[in-house]
Every structure is written in structure tokens, then in C-alpha cells.
Amino acid sequence: MYRLLIADDEALEREGIEWIVNRMMPDTFETIHAENGRMAIQKAEEHRPHIVMMDVRMPGIQGLEALKEIKTQHPQAKMVLITAYENFEYAKQAISLGVHEYLVKPAKREQIVSVLSRLVQELEEEQHKRDEELAVREQFFQLLPLAETEIALHLMSGHVNETETGHLADILQLPVDKGCSLVLGLSEVGEAKKKVYDAVKTAAHAAPKDSYGTVVSSLIHSHMALFLLGTRQTGDSALADGASELGTRLADVLREQCGMAVPVGIGTVQNRAEGIKRSYYEAVFASRYDQEGGGICRFEDLMQASGAGGTHAEKLINGSRDAGESAYVELAIRQIREERE
Known part of the structure; x- marks a missing residue:
């Protein structure tokens, strides 16, 4: 009534x-x-x-x-x-x-009824419009996690479609002008998969950030990828420092909440989606560099330690991977493609 x-x-x-x-x-x-x-x-x-x-x-x-x-x-x-x-x-x-x-x-009664009937019809139409808008908003917010997973998969897969990635970034209101990647080198998590995923996503999105956005992938082939994305004006140091802080935070969260010592690899800051994909490959390698310690490993530090000539770390990213590292990344990419399908 x-x-x-x-x-x-x-x-x-x-x-x-x-x-x-x-x-x-x-x-x-x-x-x-x-x-x-x-x-x-x-x-x-x-x-x-x-x-x-x-x-x-x-x-x-x-x-x-x-x-x-x-x-x-x-x-x-x-x-x-x-x-x-x-x-x-x-x-x-x-x-x-x-x-x-x-x-x-x-x-006259007819006038009163006529006026009120018109207004009731307006109220019903407005309510119907509000219901439709709420339904669209609800669907939109339900799709946001899917859009986040999809943009992560784009940045992780072998071929990056800049246009499609840009559309997904627009939906999430995120820039993709530059960014860097973190990779959590998870061992087999079994039934704890959802707990691990929820812990990582909650911690990543709760982390303070002013000049960049964060995207979290699903758990694929024993690792999860995160991307810190910024605009052209975002300083490289802000992204690099943010990645180190987030990596430390995630390692602590997984240790406290899931009882897991997880190695965290961090790639370098790169431009555009294609460069951010390269940062992901760097982070994959860094996460597998020291799987025993469960600490933070930055690809940039590995490059500096390997000297000006650049040895195994640089060769891995440029395509001369050894069989073990190559198989790991390629298996992950196959699973990413299957998940996208």
C-alpha cells in the first residue's frame, strides 16, 4: 500500500x-x-x-x-x-x-481519482526502474571477481591482447600503463585451497595503496599471481616498494593463518600489458629460486647478483629456459587457458 x-x-x-x-x-x-x-x-x-x-x-x-x-x-x-x-x-x-x-x-471524485491514479502509475514505474537498476548493479558486482580473475589470466597467459585487457581494466577501474607481478610459490594445498585463496585475496585488497591497484589470480598449478597496476604517473619505486611490502604481508598471513612457509617472487616494474606479463615470468622464476626458505626474492636482486653479463635469470626470461623451469611455466599457462575456457 x-x-x-x-x-x-x-x-x-x-x-x-x-x-x-x-x-x-x-x-x-x-x-x-x-x-x-x-x-x-x-x-x-x-x-x-x-x-x-x-x-x-x-x-x-x-x-x-x-x-x-x-x-x-x-x-x-x-x-x-x-x-x-x-x-x-x-x-x-x-x-x-x-x-x-x-x-x-x-x-470532483473523478478528478481526485484521476490525479491519484496517475501518481500511483508514476510510483510503480519509478519502482520498476529502481528494481531494474539494482538488478543490474547486483549483476555487475557479482561479475567483478570474474573480471579480476580474467584480467589476471590475460596477464599470465602466453599472448596478451592489449585491447581486451584494457576493456577488463576499465570495468575494474584499474590502469594498466605499468605494473609488476608477485608470485606465491605454493606447494600442494589440497583441501586448504579455498582457505589459502581467500586469505591471499583478503590480505591483498586490504593492504593500503594510494597510487596503484591490485589484481589477484586464482590458484593455478601450485602458484598464485598478483599484479600491482599503476598509471604512467605512478613512480616505479612506489610499485616496487608496494610489491615488497605486499609480499611480506602475504607471507606472514599464510604463515599465521594457514601454517605455510611460502616463497614469494617479485618481478620488475614494466610498462604496458606485455611488459607486465614479462614481470610475471620474472616473478615465477624468483619464486622458484629458493623454495626452501619461504622468503621474499626479487628478480631485480637476482639480476644484480648475477653480474653485468646476466646469467641464468636473464636467459630464463629471454627464452633460454632450462627444462625444469620451462615445463613449470608452460604447464601453468596450459592450465590458465583451460580455466579461461
Whole structure:
């Protein structure tokens, strides 16, 4: 039922309108009475009516003033002006307050029913529109985790489609101008897979970040990838420092919540989606460099330690992988493609 507030200083007028409404539109309205403008404002605050029928001339606060106050507090309410005169000045003021319906006393029952029927139809249409918008928003928020997983899979897979990745980034409101990757080198987690995934995702999204966004992949072939994504203006050091802090945080969380010592590999900061994919390969290698200790290993540190010539670390990323590392990455990519399908 809709709530109808009738504000008129004449009790017979209020009761007459209520009688007509109950007789001509049964089971449609719950009726609230107000005998002056002040009471109308109070009753509107208390009951939040869908429709307000307001007499222009009442003792104390006049009808237009009361309508203005009610409209300010309850902008969705439909307003009907009741007047004893077809006064243009009243009509002009009423229109400025959002009143598009008015009745001239004594109003015939057909006029009252016609006005209220139109407003009820408007209310139903507005409610239907709100329901549709809420349904779309709910579907959108349900799809956000899928979009996050998908963009992670794009950045992890062998071929990066910049356009498709850009569309997914737009949905998530994330930049992909530059970024770096972290990889958690998880051993077989068995039944703890969901617990591990939830712990990592919760910790990653709860981590403080001002200049970049975070994307978390699903758990694929005993590892999870995370991507820190920034704009062109994001400093490389901000991303690199953020990755180190996040890696430490995730290692602590998995140790405390899951009882796991997990090695964390961190790739270098790279530009665009293709470069971020390279950072992922670097992070994969770094995560497998020291699987015993379960600490943080940055590919950049491995490069510096290997000297200017660049040895196994650089060769791995450039394509001269040894059989073990190559098989690991290729198996992960096959599983990524299967998961995307």
C-alpha cells in the first residue's frame, strides 16, 4: 500500500478525500491526516508518505511553505496542491517546488481519482526502474571477481591482447600503463585451497595503496599471481616498494593463518600489458629460486647478483629456459587457458 498524506485545516475536506479514495481505490492507500502545515511536516517526517495532498491556505505555516520543507526532506514524494482558486501565481510557485498536479475545491471524485491514479502509475514505474537498476548493479558486482580473475589470466597467459585487457581494466577501474607481478610459490594445498585463496585475496585488497591497484589470480598449478597496476604517473619505486611490502604481508598471513612457509617472487616494474606479463615470468622464476626458505626474492636482486653479463635469470626470461623451469611455466599457462575456457 502507498502512504497518502492529506493536509487541510478543514476536517470535512480531509475525511471526504479519504472516503473517496477508500471507495474508488480500495486497498491502495494508507491515509494520514494533518490539520496544518506544521503538523504536515511532522507527519511527513514520521510516515514518509508517497503522495502529499496539501491545501494552500492553512493557519500557521502555509501550504506552499510546508510543501517546500517536505520536498527538501523527501524529494521522491509526489505533491498535489489543493486550492480554492485557480490562481496563476500559486501554480507558478507550485511548479518551482516540483508540484505538477493540483486540484481546485470542491474537487470532483473523478478528478481526485484521476490525479491519484496517475501518481500511483508514476510510483510503480519509478519502482520498476529502481528494481531494474539494482538488478543490474547486483549483476555487475557479482561479475567483478570474474573480471579480476580474467584480467589476471590475460596477464599470465602466453599472448596478451592489449585491447581486451584494457576493456577488463576499465570495468575494474584499474590502469594498466605499468605494473609488476608477485608470485606465491605454493606447494600442494589440497583441501586448504579455498582457505589459502581467500586469505591471499583478503590480505591483498586490504593492504593500503594510494597510487596503484591490485589484481589477484586464482590458484593455478601450485602458484598464485598478483599484479600491482599503476598509471604512467605512478613512480616505479612506489610499485616496487608496494610489491615488497605486499609480499611480506602475504607471507606472514599464510604463515599465521594457514601454517605455510611460502616463497614469494617479485618481478620488475614494466610498462604496458606485455611488459607486465614479462614481470610475471620474472616473478615465477624468483619464486622458484629458493623454495626452501619461504622468503621474499626479487628478480631485480637476482639480476644484480648475477653480474653485468646476466646469467641464468636473464636467459630464463629471454627464452633460454632450462627444462625444469620451462615445463613449470608452460604447464601453468596450459592450465590458465583451460580455466579461461
